[in-house]
Amino acid sequence: MSAPAQPLPQASRFRSTVDYYLTSMRTHAQTDFQYRAATYMYLIGMVAEPVIYLVVWSTIARSQGGSVNGFTAGEFAAYYIVWTLVRNMNIVFTPYGWEWRIKDGHFSGLLLRPQHPIHYDLATMAGGKVVWVLLYLPIAFALTLIFKPTFDVSALEVVVFLVAIWGAYLIRSMFLWLLGMVTFWTTRASAIFETYIMAELLLSGRLVPLQLMPGWAQTIAAFLPFKWTFFFPIEALVGDLSTASLLGGLGMQLFWTTVGAGLVWVCWRASAKHYTAVGN
Amino acid sequence: MHVSELTKIFKVPEREAGLRAAMKSLVRRHTRDVHAVDQISFDIGPGEVVGFLGPNGAGKTTTLKMLSGLLYPTSGEALVLGHVPSKREKDYLRQITLVMGNRNQLQWDLPALDSFELNRAVYRLRREDFLQARDELIELLDVGDLVRKPVRNLSLGERMKVEVVGSLLHRPRVLFLDEPTIGLDVTMQKRIRSFIAEYNRQNGATVLLTSHYMADVVALCRRVIVIHHGRILFDGNLSALSDQFAAYKTIEVDLANGQADLSTYGDVLECAGDRVKLRVPKAETPRVAARLLSEQQVADLTIEDPPIEDVIELVFAQDKPA
Amino acid sequence: MRRSLVVAWLFTRIGVMNELQYRANFFVALFQSVLTLGVGLVVLSLVFSHTQELKGWNHEELLCVMGIQIAMGGLMRATIQPNMLRLIEEVQDGNLDYALTKPEDSQLLVSVREVRVWQLVDVASGAAVVAVGVSRLESSVGLTDALALVGLLALGAVMLYCIWLILATGAFWVIRMWFLTELFEGLYQTGRWPIGVYPGWLRYSMTYLVPIGFAITVPAEAVTSRLEWGTALTAVVFATALFAFTRWFWRFGLRRYAGASA
Numbered sequence: 001m002s003a004p005a006q007p008l009p010q011a012s013r014f015r016s017t018v019d020y021y022l023t024s025m026r027t028h029a030q031t032d033f034q035y036r037a038a039t040y041m042y043l044i045g046m047v048a049e050p051v052i053y054l055v056v057w058s059t060i061a062r063s064q065g066g067s068v069n070g071f072t073a074g075e076f077a078a079y080y081i082v083w084t085l086v087r088n089m090n091i092v093f094t095p096y097g098w099e100w101r102i103k104d105g106h107f108s109g110l111l112l113r114p115q116h117p118i119h120y121d122l123a124t125m126a127g128g129k130v131v132w133v134l135l136y137l138p139i140a141f142a143l144t145l146i147f148k149p150t151f152d153v154s155a156l157e158v159v160v161f162l163v164a165i166w167g168a169y170l171i172r173s174m175f176l177w178l179l180g181m182v183t184f185w186t187t188r189a190s191a192i193f194e195t196y197i198m199a200e201l202l203l204s205g206r207l208v209p210l211q212l213m214p215g216w217a218q219t220i221a222a223f224l225p226f227k228w229t230f231f232f233p234i235e236a237l238v239g240d241l242s243t244a245s246l247l248g249g250l251g252m253q254l255f256w257t258t259v260g261a262g263l264v265w266v267c268w269r270a271s272a273k274h275y276t277a278v279g280n
Numbered sequence: 281m282h283v284s285e286l287t288k289i290f291k292v293p294e295r296e297a298g299l300r301a302a303m304k305s306l307v308r309r310h311t312r313d314v315h316a317v318d319q320i321s322f323d324i325g326p327g328e329v330v331g332f333l334g335p336n337g338a339g340k341t342t343t344l345k346m347l348s349g350l351l352y353p354t355s356g357e358a359l360v361l362g363h364v365p366s367k368r369e370k371d372y373l374r375q376i377t378l379v380m381g382n383r384n385q386l387q388w389d390l391p392a393l394d395s396f397e398l399n400r401a402v403y404r405l406r407r408e409d410f411l412q413a414r415d416e417l418i419e420l421l422d423v424g425d426l427v428r429k430p431v432r433n434l435s436l437g438e439r440m441k442v443e444v445v446g447s448l449l450h451r452p453r454v455l456f457l458d459e460p461t462i463g464l465d466v467t468m469q470k471r472i473r474s475f476i477a478e479y480n481r482q483n484g485a486t487v488l489l490t491s492h493y494m495a496d497v498v499a500l501c502r503r504v505i506v507i508h509h510g511r512i513l514f515d516g517n518l519s520a521l522s523d524q525f526a527a528y529k530t531i532e533v534d535l536a537n538g539q540a541d542l543s544t545y546g547d548v549l550e551c552a553g554d555r556v557k558l559r560v561p562k563a564e565t566p567r568v569a570a571r572l573l574s575e576q577q578v579a580d581l582t583i584e585d586p587p588i589e590d591v592i593e594l595v596f597a598q599d600k601p602a
Numbered sequence: 603m604r605r606s607l608v609v610a611w612l613f614t615r616i617g618v619m620n621e622l623q624y625r626a627n628f629f630v631a632l633f634q635s636v637l638t639l640g641v642g643l644v645v646l647s648l649v650f651s652h653t654q655e656l657k658g659w660n661h662e663e664l665l666c667v668m669g670i671q672i673a674m675g676g677l678m679r680a681t682i683q684p685n686m687l688r689l690i691e692e693v694q695d696g697n698l699d700y701a702l703t704k705p706e707d708s709q710l711l712v713s714v715r716e717v718r719v720w721q722l723v724d725v726a727s728g729a730a731v732v733a734v735g736v737s738r739l740e741s742s743v744g745l746t747d748a749l750a751l752v753g754l755l756a757l758g759a760v761m762l763y764c765i766w767l768i769l770a771t772g773a774f775w776v777i778r779m780w781f782l783t784e785l786f787e788g789l790y791q792t793g794r795w796p797i798g799v800y801p802g803w804l805r806y807s808m809t810y811l812v813p814i815g816f817a818i819t820v821p822a823e824a825v826t827s828r829l830e831w832g833t834a835l836t837a838v839v840f841a842t843a844l845f846a847f848t849r850w851f852w853r854f855g856l857r858r859y860a861g862a863s864a
Contacts, residue, residue, distance in 0.1 A: 010374075010404040020401035027398060031389045035778065042781035045788030052791055055800055060653045068652050108350050109385045114373035115402050188626065191633050198641050207645065212652070276352040276366065 020119065025127030032131040039135055046091075047084055047139060053207065054080040054147060069212050074150030078238045079209055081143050086233045088132050089165040090172045093121050095189045098180040111272070118177055118264060122170075129169070151238050160246045164233035167253030172229045174260025181264075181271040184278075199224075205231025225256040281324045281347065281454070281486070286356035288317040288342050288510075316342040318510035319356065324488065326453075329480050331501030332490040335596060339510040340490035341380075344456045347488070348378045361453060374403055377452040379444060381462035384431065392427040392442040396449060403450035410449060417445040421475055437468035444475070455479075457489045461496055473499045494589050508596050525595050527562045533572060534580035545572060554579075609706050610714045617717030624720075631720035635676070635727050642668050642794070657798045659826075662738040664795070667822040669731030671793045674758060674818060676724020678790075682763050683783075684716035686770040690782060693773040693859065702860070709852050713767070732825065741827040750824040750834060757841040758817035764841075764848040765812060774855035793818035813840065 010016070032039065058073040066072055071079070101107045110117040179196060183189040201207050203217065204226030210218055221227045232249045235241055241249070291311045317339040324330055332340045345351040347358055349365040349372070358365055363372035386395040400410040418424055421441045426434060434442065440460065448455075457476070461469040477500055480487050491497055497504055497518070504521060506514040514521055533542065535554040542548060545568050546560035560568045565583060572578060621627065646668065650661045659667070689712045692698035701711050736743055743751075769786065773779045789812055797805050797815035808815035820837050823829040 009406060009409070011406050013404070016401055016404040020398070023397050023401050027387060027390055027394045030394075031387065034389055037776070038778055038781050041779075041785050045781065045785035048788035048791060051804075052795065055804070056649065056656070056795055059657060059799055060649065063655075063657075064653055105383055108345075109383070111350055111368070112348060112373065112378055112385075113402050114370040114404075188630055191630050194634050194637055198637050201641060202644060208648065212648070214651075272368065273352060276350060276368075 017119070020115070021123045021126070024120070024123035025130065028124040028127030029131045032128045036131070036135055039132060043088075043132070043136055043139060046087060047143070050080040050083045050087070051143070057208065057212075058147075071209065071212070072150065074148060075238070076209075077147035078149035078151040079234060081140060081147065081149050082234045082238050083206075083230070084136070084140060084143070085133070086165055086168060086230055088136050089129055089233075090168045090229050092125055092169070092173045092176050093180065094176060095179050095183050095193045098183045099187075099189070102183065111276075116268070118173075118268075121177065122173055125173070126169070153237055156243060156246065157237055157241075160250060161233060161237040163250060164236050164253060167250065167257065168229040168233050170257045171225055171253060171260055174257060174264055175225060177264050178260070178267060181267055184271050184275045200226045200229070203227065204229055205234060209235075225260070228253045228256055281358070281360040281488075283323070283347070283358045284321045284356055285319045286317060286321070286343070286346060286358055287315070287319050287354050288339075288346060288351060289354045290314045290316055315510045317346070317353075320507070320510070320512045321356075322505060322512065322515055324486060326486055327480070327484045328503060329477075329487040329489065329501050331497035331504045332488065332507055333492070333494075333497050333504055333592065334490075334507040335492060338507045340507055341458050342510075343507070344378065344458050344488065344490055348376060348456050349373065350378075374450060375452050376454045376456065377447040377450070378456040378458065379447045379460055381440070381459040381464075384439065384443065386431050386439075386443060386446050388432050389430055391429055392423075392431055392446065395431070395446055396427075399446055399449050405450055409451075413449050413451055414445070417448055420478065421445060421471075437464045437471075440464060440468070440472060444472070448479070451483075451485075453485055455485055455487045455489075457487065459491055460489070461491065461493060469493070469495065470499075476500055494592065506592070506595055513595055521591055521595070523562075525591055528559050528586060529562055529565045530584045530586060531558045531560055531565065531569060531572070532556070532580075532582040532584065533558065533576070533578055536577040536579040540576060542572075542576075606707060606710050610710060613711075613714045614717050617715070618719050621717060621719040628720045628723070631723050635672075635723045638724075639672065639727050639731070642672070657796070659796050659798070662735045663822070663826045665735030665738075666732050666825050667796055667818065668794060669728045669733075669735055670755070670758075670822050670825075671728070671790075671818050672731060673725045673728025674755070674762065674793075675790065676721050676726075676728060677759060678762055678766075679724065680718045680721035681716075682713075682766050683786075684718050685713050686766045687783065688712075688716055689770050690773040690779045694778065698859070702856075708856060709767075709849065713763070736825055739826065743825060743827070747824050747827060747829070750829060751821050754821040754824055754829075754834065754837055757837050758821055760841050761813050761817040761844055764844045765814065767848050768851055771852055771855040774859045790814055796822060810840075813844070816840070 011019075054076055057068065057071070057076045061068045061071060061073045061076060067075075098107075107117070110120055113120075175196075179189065179193050182192055202213070203210075203221040203224055205221075206226075210221060210227065210231050213221070221231075228249070232253065236246055236249065291313060320339075320343065332343065334340050342351060346353050347360055347365050349368040352366045361372065361375055363369055365372065386392055387398070396410075396414055399405075400407075405413075418427060421444065423438070423441050423445060426438050426442055427445070431439060431442065444460075455476075460476075461472055464472065473496060476487060476489070479485065487500075489496065489500060502517055504514065504516070504518050505512055506521070514524065516524075530549065531546070533556050535556065537554075540556075542556050542558060546558040546564075548556060549559050550557040558568075569581065569583060572581065646661065646664055649656065649664075654660065656664065689698070692701065698712075701715075702708050704711060766786065769782060770779075792800075792808055793814045796819045797808050798819070800808060800815070805815070810816075816837070820829070820833055823833065
């Protein structure tokens with residue numbers, strides 16, 4: 001076995017990428033499954049947020065004679081329970097995680113590979129999702145028994161939903177990757193991140209269904225990517241969107257994913273150079 | 281590889297201890313320029329095994345990081361395999377590997393075999409190339425039963441071996457090894473060293489190794505670059521090192537007639553009963569030895585080169601920080 | 603006892619000195635505090651754009667609840683949380699031994715070592731919110747109410763500390779508790795609303811199992827003049843019992859830890 005005078009012949013780029021994603025997803029699903037007890041604890045903390053919203057808005061609905069802006073208690077229940085499924089899918093690596101892994105030296109390891117580090121994040125989180133959703137289903141079932149959601153779904157809605165949750169995952173991955181790169185430039189990235197989260201809370205349908213927000217807020221939300229990470233996937237399943245809206249929504253998700261990816265691509269080169277100038 | 285006037289300067293904030301100084305630093309930030317690497321130049325040909333020797337903080341790891349693309353140099357240029365490392369081109373990254381002692385790049389919770397599969401995909405290896413490399417490396421390092429266990433269950437030495445396998449799967453032409461034997465027990469150190477030597481012999485891959493263990497360098501490298509305070513103090517063969525810096529030898533004499541004062545022959549380093557150790561300038565050694573043999577009653581006489589550790593210490597001691 | 607207080611004070615002083623160096627952290631904490639407060643106010647106004655009262659609590663009263671939750675949160679993030687997170691880390695990497703070999707009570711030591719002074723801005727902003735809420739109330743706050751408020755806040759803080767320590771003690775068994783901050787933050791949000799809002803079994807758990815809601819609603823009741831003696835008494839008894847249990851549980855976990863690492 002001798003070191004080749006030229007670099008080794010490579011497998012095709014497309015095949016390697018698919019191969020990488022599948023292998024990563026498999027190995028990370030395995031790892032995450034080992035830590036299922038810890039994952040359950042995390043999920044309980046995650047579920048607290050929508051359950052609180054659900055309880056508050058159901059209470060309001062009941063005190064207002066059954067519904068608020070057309071949402072009955074049952075419909076709120078449906079919204080927030082589907083919310084949890086969507087949330088499971090759109091949790092991604094935060095700038096806090098970036099700070100940790102830069103300090104840890106793990107990020108340098110990623111830089112040594114002939115592969116853009118974002119693939120690592122996308123692939124590993126995607127693998128984790130599979131495990132999370134599986135582990136989560138019993139909790140979803142329990143919530144359904146407790147809060148008695150009401151909704152009816154069509155086959156098309158289910159299909160669109162299944163695609164839309166991955167769309168939400170991709171959009172949020174891209175934008176939080178952008179925020180992650182900010183950690184290279186400043187140690188106060190948390191401030192920017194918190195601002196993002198607050199904006200997202202109000203304009204994405206995370207806090208309440210967007211129909212309950214004042215009109216001007218809904219207008220603003222239409223021009224931002226947040227809506228497509230929470231509201232659209234939830235409404236696809238729970239609401240009564242027309243086929244045009246469903247498919248148009250998927251198109252918007254594609255649009256925002258492309259925008260996010262483009263921004264990442266533009267910023268990465270400068271960020272990497274800045275990072276390697278400082279080192280760790 | 282070709283390195284010319286490579287420099288890396290870090291800006292380090294400076295702050296004295298104490299509350300008052302802490303308050304002052306809020307208002308005005310003092311930074312100091314630390315020349316981690318200061319205009320170093322060297323050329324390394326293919327297949328060479330070169331040791332970077334220096335105490336902690338000398339700039340060894342910084343140099344290695346610059347050559348592997350992890351660190352952007354402040355000035356100067358470096359060319360490895362025809363690429364500029366700081367550009368981090370994919371073609372370049374595919375031909376090198378960086379192994380750092382004490383750091384893990386394998387997945388912690390899974391058997392190493394799974395991590396190898398990930399590397400296969402990352403480095404875009406063809407299945408047959410990958411399997412061949414993997415099996416050969418596993419055999420060379422004898423880790424067949426270790427690769428099925430989760431990495432976290434392995435001992436430090438076992439982890440290092442498995443780490444090395446993972447980092448060589450893509451048959452890199454250049455190996456950057458940063459303190460690969462640190463923290464390992466003596467047996468494992470020897471094992472890793474012999475592996476690297478064997479790998480270099482079989483493969484012709486270039487190896488750049490940093491260490492502050494002399495034994496690593498002595499065992500592996502014919503050529504040594506001594507670096508201290510970011511500057512190169514010596515670049516050449518190991519034997520030439522002692523010639524340049526410590527041109528003396530030690531003569532150990534067992535006297536048959538009991539004690540004697542041998543201070544006229546050279547510097548007496550030790551004197552324990554009838555055994556005396558002398559330090560003698562290299563050039564005069566044959567003459568002094570001949571005199572001893574003829575003028576004293578010598579039961580046994582040994583001539584030795586100074587231990588390399590002492591030489592290195594001398595090298596460092598001679599260099600003063602700028 | 604006096605000695606323990608002195609030790610606690612010394613640690614706190616060092617913690618404060620450490621934190622004071624990082625002036626930028628103050629601005630970050632202030633920024634985050636303003637942000638969270640802003641969103642909280644938006645949420646409240648959103649709720650009250652659709653209704654007049656929530657299970658008997660009106661807008662001003664809910665402001666008081668929110669203010670108390672924010673203030674307690676600030677206190678918690680400044681004093682309790684950093685210590686608990688450090689405890690978990692040290693159990694994981696074995697550095698807890700350093701704390702255990704000191705001649706001071708281990709529970710005290712692990713509870714007071716860290717202080718994040720700048721998180722206390724939340725105490726200020728929370729207090730401001732409560733003040734605004736109280737000033738707009740129809741009923742006025744008398745002296746007994748104020749005293750009850752302070753006492754119940756203290757009890758509430760004790761309860762929060764106990765929950766955190768119980769959860770953190772779990773690290774002796776579970777070791778990897780990376781999820782704890784998210785878990786607690788999630789549960790802590792339940793304190794944003796008075797526990798009367800929650801349906802039966804949920805309210806019960808929040809009162810007795812994880813008494814976050816209890817810790818926050820009861821002081822709020824004092825300020826909004828709906829406090830009953832029975833509730834106050836329950837709070838005292840419960841806090842005491844919880845503290846006793848926490849101490850026992852800590853020692854239990856410690857024995858296991860000391861036994862495990864030979």
